[in-house]
Amino acid sequence: MAARNVAMREAIRRALREEMRRDENVFVMGEEVAYWQGTHRVTRGFLEEFGERRVRDTPISEMAIGGVAVGAALAGLRPVAEFMTINFAFLALDAIANHAAKVRYFFDGMFKAPLVYRAASGWGNQATASHSHAPEPIFAHFPGIYVGCPSNSLDAYGMLKASIRDDNPVLFTESIALYPKPSPMPDDLDGDYLIPIGKGDIKREGGDVTLVAYARGVDWALQAARQLARDGVEAEVVDLRWLRPLDMDLVYSSFKKTNRCVIVEESLPMYSFGSEIAALLQENMFDYMDAPIKRVAAEDVPLPYSKEIELLALPNAQKVADAVKEIV
Amino acid sequence: MAAPTKEMLLDWYRQMVLIREFEETCHRLYEEKRITGVYLHLYSGHEASGVGSMAALRKTDHVITAYRDHGIGLILGMDPKAVMAEMMGKKTGSSGGKGGSMHLASAEHNFWGGYAIVGGHLPLAAGIALASKYRGEDDVTMTYVGDGATNNGYFHESLNMSAIWDLPVVWIIENNGYGMGTEVARASGQVELHRKAEAYGIKSFGRVDAQNALEVYAVASKAVEYARRKGPAVIEHVTYRYRGHGVSDKQYDARDDMSAELQEWMATREPIKILRDCIESAYGDVAAILAGHEADAARIVAESVKFAEASELPATYEDLMRNAYVASDLVHKSEGSVGAGID
Incomplete structure (x- = not known):
């Protein structure tokens, strides 16, 4: 099967764009995701294609980003909320661990929160202590949420699609170092290529x-x-x-x-x-x-x-x- | 806004005496160790705040609150049996015994829940309102928030977000004078809490005497219509809690000044009495009807206790584990899967 090398950033962008085309309820929100075109350029071109309603710049308000995603998901949307880097997701730890992960359980299954938190993760080049974390295990500590961490482009594509389509909350981390890294993706990739959550x-x-x-x-x-x-x-x-x-x-x-x-x-x-x-x-x-x-x-x-x-x-x-x- | 009809006022009275009966019964059951658990935050004294403001809503509107949530759920029409069973952690409870006093909710009533982290529900409210706006619906999300939470980052971030996105939220600050044991003036630089709205460019509908259900209703009606058409609104409800922060709160025993303050509120600003006086002055002798509501409340709550006590406790491993996750074909589960949850 013919394949070509694609950077992980491009694979993630493609998955996200296709899911937004497929499902009107999928929208993105986060700091600089719209006019800036995404700090890591994942959402490049999204504002032009989907408009302000579905590509929502937020203020620098991680607690609200974390919690607004929960509320919107409870009420039937499928938010993909971006934390510019996972370092800032610490500010939203209560929204993630106490609300996204628990809202289904403490109402005994009455509601669901189908949301995805995306976060760029890992240490950069001399990014210094507060911007150099790969703290995925902290988030994986909490029952009620799933945590996905792809290592290449094809995986990122199939894992993000599964995360968006699944009815459970998912924290999806994207290694900053892997964003530009090319790896093969088949030319005739099916838009429904999904990697099951929890499959290694x-x-x-x-x-x-x-x-x-x-x-x-x-x-x-x-x-x-x-x-x-x-x-x-x-x-x-x-x-x-x-x-x-x-x-x-x-x-x-x-x-x-x-x-x-x-x-x-x-x-x-x-x-x-x-x-x-x-x-x-x-x-x-x-x-x-x-x-x-x-x-x-x-x-x-x-x-x-x-x-x-x-x-x-x-x-x-x-x-x-x-x-x-x-x-x- | 239409003035409340006689039927509405009588129904408010019904709701308020039901809440009071329910809450005072909870208090007694807690003292008797028939309700266990460390958290039980009662709505006694707050009744007019919830009753008057939710009377301004339509059925399709949304409601969310913090942990002082029993009254909110009962006003919206939750079955007192299911609520009482939740207090006792029973399988028949509205949250199957998983949530307890602080986590009541009812999907059929658009009641998105009681939440236990101070301020934690505020961005959820903004998100629910965002969903309405996103779909082009004109439903409002009525959000109750305590005075203490207005000092928390969630409050700032959520109100600001609601402002920049013009979200249809009515933020009702229930100012009962204390965040746990700390007076508002010792916790907030701005003691007129509704004025915090100005910081975000949100319209404030001011401070309301929330012991008077009619005044609450009048202001809430305006705020709800404003939120429906334009964007977020803030109201400050000045109220008082009769049973402290929670039932384990012994501050009233320890502080004479607070005990005196409580007696003063109960003697002069009792919300049920204020409503009763309003009804009687407008419609004359309604004593029989009101007595009927009081008798109904006593009966309904007694039945709820009986139902709850006769109900089964969740006890199995499956009861424990179920509903941490949504069962999903997209999730790979095998014998060696760790952390997937059980279906």
């Missing part, structure tokens, strides 16, 4: 060690796997794609084959994605475990401005490869 994917097969990752971590895992292959170590790369629900069957089946695991994430190490996967593995796969589970994450420190020490704090492919070498 094997991005590379291998029998010696399982690398579990999401979003940008998948890139580092794949780079590390190529490097390791030169030394005769075949790594299997499991891209969970969703932090909630977690497709642990995929991890378990890989682990039963490799008996070794390194977990890779862009976020911080304490109470993290890595902690969760490692805990689940030891609880459920103890008999298959031939080596300690290793975790590669950012260093446990706020990110500094200066380049050398910034890079020192962050995960990369080499750190992943080094961790693998400790257990194979």
Whole structure:
């Protein structure tokens, strides 16, 4: 099948635009999404095509963005609310965790809140501490919401479409570093191409060690796997794609084959994605475990401005490869 | 605005005595440990605020409030049995025992709920109003917010958003003098709370004596029509809570000045008495009708208690887990799925 390389930003834009064309109730709101054309240019051209009613610039009001999306969703719309970066979504944590995620439960199923929060995530180049977070696990902590974190263009396309069409609230993060990164998308892609919420994917097969990752971590895992292959170590790369629900069957089946695991994430190490996967593995796969589970994450420190020490704090492919070498 | 008819006034009386009976019964049941839980915020003293203002709404309009929500739900027509059962955490409760006192709602009455985080429901109100406007409907979202919440970021952001988007919201600030135990003047730089509307370019309909249902209705009617045609409106209802912040609130026992203040409000600004006097002065002897409403309220609430106490508690793992998520074909669930919820 013919394919061409598409940047993840373009794939997300395409998915969002197609969903807005498909369903009149889908609309976007957020800071600079309309006239500015989106801080990350995801909504470029949207204002022209859909107008101010469906492409809504908001003030710098994250608490309201978070909560207005809930109210609009309760009342029958399907908002796609953008947090310019996920760092600002902290301001909306109450709206997300206490309202979006719980409104169905505390009225025992009376209402639903079909909304998507989009947020650009990850550290930038010297963006400094308050603008350098990949805190997806914080949001995945709360039952009632799903969390999706794509690692390439085709996944982003199918995951965002599923998120918009699903009746549950979804927090959808987009790695800033992956926005410009091209990856193949089929030319004749079906507009109904959906990736089920909570379905992971094997991005590379291998029998010696399982690398579990999401979003940008998948890139580092794949780079590390190529490097390791030169030394005769075949790594299997499991891209969970969703932090909630977690497709642990995929991890378990890989682990039963490799008996070794390194977990890779862009976020911080304490109470993290890595902690969760490692805990689940030891609880459920103890008999298959031939080596300690290793975790590669950012260093446990706020990110500094200066380049050398910034890079020192962050995960990369080499750190992943080094961790693998400790257990194979 | 049409002046309220005799039938309307009598119905307001019916609603107000039902609320008072319901709330005072809740208070007694709490003292007797027949209602458990730490939160129970009663609407006693506030009745005219809700009754008078919601009388200005149409059936298709929307209502949302914070945690002092029993009266709001009853005014909108929620079944007292289902409300009382919710107080007791029963399966037959309006929220199946999942929500409790602070989370009443009724989809069939366009009552989007009681919410428990101060100010948390305010952007939801703006979102509900946005949905009306988006669809070209002219329904209004009536939103009750306490005086304390006007100091919270949600209030600022939500009112501002409603202003720039011309959303059909009536923001009703129920100023009962205290945010928990803190007097308005110690919590807010602007003590005329309706004037906060000016900061956002929102029209204020001023401060209303919310112990008088007729005055409340008169102003709410204007504000509702304004919101329907133009955009957001603010009203400040000056009212008083008879049972403290919540039933666990012992401030009235601890502070003589507050106890005296409460006695003063009850003696001179009692909303049910004010309405009764209005009806009697306009229509003469209606004692039999009013007594009928009082007897009905006592009977209805007694029946609600009986129903609630006879109802089953949710007790199974399935009861616990159900309705965290919407069941969906778009969600992959397998034996090893973690965090998907159960259908």
